[in-house]
Amino acid sequence: MTTTSLRALGDLLALLPRELAAELLEIAREKGADFAEVYGEQSVHTGFSYEENRLKTSSYSVTQGVGVRAVIGDQTGYAYADGFSPDDLREAARVAARIARGAPANGRPKAFRVVDAPWPFRLERPAPLALDEHGKIELVERANHTARAHDPRIHEVSVSLGDSSKSFVVASSDGLWAEDRQFLSRLTVSSLALEGSERQEGYATGGGSVEAAYFEAERTPEEIATEASRTAITLLGAREPEAGVYPVVVSPGWGGVMVHECFGHSMEGDTIRKQTSIRASQMGQLVASKGVTIVDSGIVPFSRGSFRVDDEGTPAQRTVLVENGILCGYLWDLLNARITGNRPTGNGRRSSYRAVPLCRMTNTYIEPGPHSPEDLIADVKRGLYCKSMGGGSVNPADGNFSFQVTEACRIVDGKLAEPVRNATLTGNGSDAMLKIDAVANDLEIDGSTGSCGKDGQWKPVGVGQPTVRFREITVGGTST
Amino acid sequence: MNDPILDSATGVATGLEAIAAEAVERARRAGADQAEACVESSRSFSVEVNGGKIETLKQSATRGLGLRVMVGGAVGFVSSNDLGGERMEDLARRAVALARLPTPDPANALPTPAEAGEAGGPDLELLDPAVVALPAETKIEMALELERVALAHDPRIRRTDGAHVSSGSGTSVIANSLGLKRSSSGAAVSAYVVPLADDRDGKQQNGAYGMSKRRLSEMPAMEAIAREAASRAVARIGARPVATARVPVVMHPDVAGSWIAEMLDAFSAESVIKKASWLTEKLGATIASPLVTLVDDGRLKRGVGSGPHDGEGVATRRNVLIERGVCAMFLYDTYHARRAGTRSTGSAVRGYSSVPGIGFHNLCLEPGGDSPEAILRKADRGFYMTDQGSFGFNSVTGDYSFQAQGFWIERGEKTFPVEGVTVASNSLDMLRNVAAVGNDLRWEGSVASPTILIAGMTVSGGGA
Numbered sequence: 001m002t003t004t005s006l007r008a009l010g011d012l013l014a015l016l017p018r019e020l021a022a023e024l025l026e027i028a029r030e031k032g033a034d035f036a037e038v039y040g041e042q043s044v045h046t047g048f049s050y051e052e053n054r055l056k057t058s059s060y061s062v063t064q065g066v067g068v069r070a071v072i073g074d075q076t077g078y079a080y081a082d083g084f085s086p087d088d089l090r091e092a093a094r095v096a097a098r099i100a101r102g103a104p105a106n107g108r109p110k111a112f113r114v115v116d117a118p119w120p121f122r123l124e125r126p127a128p129l130a131l132d133e134h135g136k137i138e139l140v141e142r143a144n145h146t147a148r149a150h151d152p153r154i155h156e157v158s159v160s161l162g163d164s165s166k167s168f169v170v171a172s173s174d175g176l177w178a179e180d181r182q183f184l185s186r187l188t189v190s191s192l193a194l195e196g197s198e199r200q201e202g203y204a205t206g207g208g209s210v211e212a213a214y215f216e217a218e219r220t221p222e223e224i225a226t227e228a229s230r231t232a233i234t235l236l237g238a239r240e241p242e243a244g245v246y247p248v249v250v251s252p253g254w255g256g257v258m259v260h261e262c263f264g265h266s267m268e269g270d271t272i273r274k275q276t277s278i279r280a281s282q283m284g285q286l287v288a289s290k291g292v293t294i295v296d297s298g299i300v301p302f303s304r305g306s307f308r309v310d311d312e313g314t315p316a317q318r319t320v321l322v323e324n325g326i327l328c329g330y331l332w333d334l335l336n337a338r339i340t341g342n343r344p345t346g347n348g349r350r351s352s353y354r355a356v357p358l359c360r361m362t363n364t365y366i367e368p369g370p371h372s373p374e375d376l377i378a379d380v381k382r383g384l385y386c387k388s389m390g391g392g393s394v395n396p397a398d399g400n401f402s403f404q405v406t407e408a409c410r411i412v413d414g415k416l417a418e419p420v421r422n423a424t425l426t427g428n429g430s431d432a433m434l435k436i437d438a439v440a441n442d443l444e445i446d447g448s449t450g451s452c453g454k455d456g457q458w459k460p461v462g463v464g465q466p467t468v469r470f471r472e473i474t475v476g477g478t479s480t
Numbered sequence: 481m482n483d484p485i486l487d488s489a490t491g492v493a494t495g496l497e498a499i500a501a502e503a504v505e506r507a508r509r510a511g512a513d514q515a516e517a518c519v520e521s522s523r524s525f526s527v528e529v530n531g532g533k534i535e536t537l538k539q540s541a542t543r544g545l546g547l548r549v550m551v552g553g554a555v556g557f558v559s560s561n562d563l564g565g566e567r568m569e570d571l572a573r574r575a576v577a578l579a580r581l582p583t584p585d586p587a588n589a590l591p592t593p594a595e596a597g598e599a600g601g602p603d604l605e606l607l608d609p610a611v612v613a614l615p616a617e618t619k620i621e622m623a624l625e626l627e628r629v630a631l632a633h634d635p636r637i638r639r640t641d642g643a644h645v646s647s648g649s650g651t652s653v654i655a656n657s658l659g660l661k662r663s664s665s666g667a668a669v670s671a672y673v674v675p676l677a678d679d680r681d682g683k684q685q686n687g688a689y690g691m692s693k694r695r696l697s698e699m700p701a702m703e704a705i706a707r708e709a710a711s712r713a714v715a716r717i718g719a720r721p722v723a724t725a726r727v728p729v730v731m732h733p734d735v736a737g738s739w740i741a742e743m744l745d746a747f748s749a750e751s752v753i754k755k756a757s758w759l760t761e762k763l764g765a766t767i768a769s770p771l772v773t774l775v776d777d778g779r780l781k782r783g784v785g786s787g788p789h790d791g792e793g794v795a796t797r798r799n800v801l802i803e804r805g806v807c808a809m810f811l812y813d814t815y816h817a818r819r820a821g822t823r824s825t826g827s828a829v830r831g832y833s834s835v836p837g838i839g840f841h842n843l844c845l846e847p848g849g850d851s852p853e854a855i856l857r858k859a860d861r862g863f864y865m866t867d868q869g870s871f872g873f874n875s876v877t878g879d880y881s882f883q884a885q886g887f888w889i890e891r892g893e894k895t896f897p898v899e900g901v902t903v904a905s906n907s908l909d910m911l912r913n914v915a916a917v918g919n920d921l922r923w924e925g926s927v928a929s930p931t932i933l934i935a936g937m938t939v940s941g942g943g944a
Contacts, residue, residue, distance in 0.1 A: 051754075054583030057556070058555075058556055059556070060558045060575075080542075082561040155754075199876055201756070245941070397674070397676050398683060400869070402883030404874075404881070424869075424902045426900065428683075430683060474902065476872075476902025477881065478881075478904045478938045
């Protein structure tokens with residue numbers, strides 16, 4: 001890590017020294033809690049937005065404070081304080097402690113042992129630190145220029161660069177002490193195309209937990225801008241989808257949002273423990289087609305969903321959820337692992353010190369299969385090829401999911417045909433993965449786009465897959 | 481002394497004005513032509529109950545400062561929840577430095593006290609002492625009762641995805657260097673429960689219900705909320721898809737409310753000025769059935785979204801967006817009003833940590849004369865949409881395509897439950913096709929609609 005980043009973590013350690021953390025843990029266990037945890041965080045966000053051909057705003061935000069959690073059995077008390085005033089922190093610890101109603105917990109708290117997790121990847125010059133304001137503004141200007149120059153029908157372009165640097169410390173009554181520094185950058189371009197009374201928007205992003213050089217070497221502002229404008233122009237001439245149930249081929253990368261929603265959420269430890277997920281009783285059973293292997297991995301290099309340790313101090317790992325169609329592993333945060341007697345898998349995440357950790361995905365993807373992507377299309381007589389997906393959601397209890405498909409095209413007699421806009425895919429997660437009938441060999445992981453919401457907390461995630469074909473999916477549209 | 485003191489007995493924070501004034505003054509000294517501070521302080525409590533006991537109990541007090549400065553017509557923005565004197569000086573300097581980067585734009589300006597309109601006005605009754613004083617034990621008992629009643633409602637309900645009760649109170653202050661000073665306080669209480677009913681093959685159906693209220697006396701009995709949620713879950717058992725067809729669609733108030741909230745962006749002057757709104761050329765035109773009147777009212781008494789002023793300190797008001805089918809106005813903040821040569825409509829919304837943007841306060845489709853039952857009879861044969869997925873609206877085109885759940889309507893009556901379908905159309909077509917508006921308007925949050933009938937939409941599914 002760079003010297004800058006080490007110094008910043010130094011500030012946090014000075015504000016929340018070990019002695020104070022130990023005292024807070026003791027206060028949090030005053031009423032008999034069997035586990036206590038202190039989480040201190042300092043986050044800085046900067047943002048630059050370019051609209052109507054000019055830099056509109058530049059912004060800088062600091063969020064910092066400490067959250068204290070006390071747990072007794074499966075019950076959690078949580079309180080936090082903004083800032084680091086020791087009196088405020090003690091009060092937060094006392095409030096959290098009230099979840100328990102008994103005498104102080106037995107035994108001295110364990111001495112802290114620093115979690116020594118390997119770095120899944122190292123950032124020498126993380127983009128949020130290594131680029132100054134002018135460097136960031138230049139990226140935004142370049143994207144704006146390219147997006148506008150793409151086609152005279154591009155009427156308006158909005159570009160934003162947002163980044164964050166987060167330092168945190170987590171200490172627990174089990175003697176855990178972990179520190180980490182996490183960096184995220186994201187460049188977003190949205191292009192509006194007008195032609196007559198028609199208007200369409202295209203959207204593209206780049207970034208992740210990346211080096212400053214990423215925007216020169218991996219994915220340039222020009223590439224992101226071109227993708228956004230190209231999509232907007234393509235959609236101008238696109239037709240409405242045909243409503244019905246038929247074969248659907250989903251493109252690699254961000255298309256993996258389907259496995260995240262349709263399957264990943266139902267594998268999160270809280271829903272397994274409470275048996276609100278249909279997957280709770282399916283260990284060892286066939287839940288996806290043969291040949292489908294699904295993984296959640298917090299160690300994918302340079303992805304938004306990756307980290308060294310999670311927000312509970314557990315090292316990130318690669319967890320196989322489904323091997324060749326068979327369900328073989330769940331995702332666990334500390335609390336749900338503790339109650340069910342499982343080992344945490346590095347999936348305990350929180351949006352900030354103001355929020356209770358939840359069991360969350362990291363980078364969720366389908367492993368590659370044997371086919372070429374062309375073969376998947378060649379076998380389809382009449383179907384839909386989803387080129388880019390918008391948002392998706394699932395209701396974890398009943399499994400109903402839906403996805404917005406921002407850009408698609410028809411498949412006619414094994415060939416890609418005219419563009420289609422505004423399709424929605426829907427179905428039930430219980431059998432969606434069983435409807436996959438072919439997996440291609442072109443895995444891509446999109447580590448720059450996704451944010452996942454759960455119980456009001458948003459976390460950056462990666463999703464991925466190779467080209468995947470579903471035997472049939474319900475496609476919503478207006479033409480019948 | 482920069483710590484706001486939040487009095488837990490009244491729910492009102494004091495000392496925020498002094499912080500705001502200091503931030504504005506520091507920004508001016510650092511070189512800002514204009515400066516605006518937004519300071520917020522709030523307290524909140526939430527409890528989630530599951531399986532007859534507390535699962536999570538959370539309590540917090542939070543505060544923060546947002547500082548927007550203008551230098552030569554360019555904007556810089558900073559925010560922080562660290563309000564110490566040294567930190568504030570650093571923030572003020574940083575804001576001014578950031579404001580030297582953007583392109584100057586003469587429309588950038590803060591509202592003067594005269595432009596902002598009168599402070600005060602009639603009491604909107606946003607701060608109920610009974611909500612502030614509600615003891616933690618009572619809220620825990622409310623959540624326990626919510627779950628207990630839901631579980632007892634039907635043997636097929638064996639668990640819930642939690643019963644939640646929360647409350648909060650807070651104060652927000654806006655001050656700017658043109659002499660504007662505004663302050664408001666409010667409180668709210670919320671309760672909801674998500675019962676799960678066993679369906680075939682290990683599948684479960686859920687029914688969520690709950691609401692937010694400013695007054696404790698307006699919160700219904702927990703028993704009533706739990707029964708409604710449980711009935712929703714049980715009614716869904718056995719849901720199946722129907723065949724693809726274009727049919728009349730009856731929208732439940734929850735679904736119609738989501739639709740009007742999605743449409744709001746099209747009324748934002750920002751979208752209209754950029755031509756990114758499907759209503760760009762439609763001001764003054766008939767865009768909807770004469771049954772449709774759409775209103776955003778920032779001064780609704782006891783409204784969850786109400787406040788005496790908006791995020792820039794401009795007095796809120798009642799804005800009629802669609803009047804009996806005619807597109808009557810767009811929504812403006814100060815910046816976009818200057819761009820268009822008009823006045824702010826009091827529509828700037830924000831938290832302390834973000835720059836103001838255009839949004840709504842209390843959005844409502846005005847009620848009509850039909851009962852929900854009469855609307856089902858009018859539909860005769862079609863789909864009664866009671867729930868939907870999260871993504872499916874295109875704010876640029878108004879295209880609507882959502883995963884949907886509900887019931888099939890046959891001979892004017894609700895029949896079997898439906899899932900696994902999508903419902904699609906375009907908002908302009910939908911607005912023109914509104915064939916009935918119900919009399920069942922109820923405020924359960926900051927968006928409200930009665931039941932409505934849309935003459936024709938495409939329902940697609942793989943059912944027979």
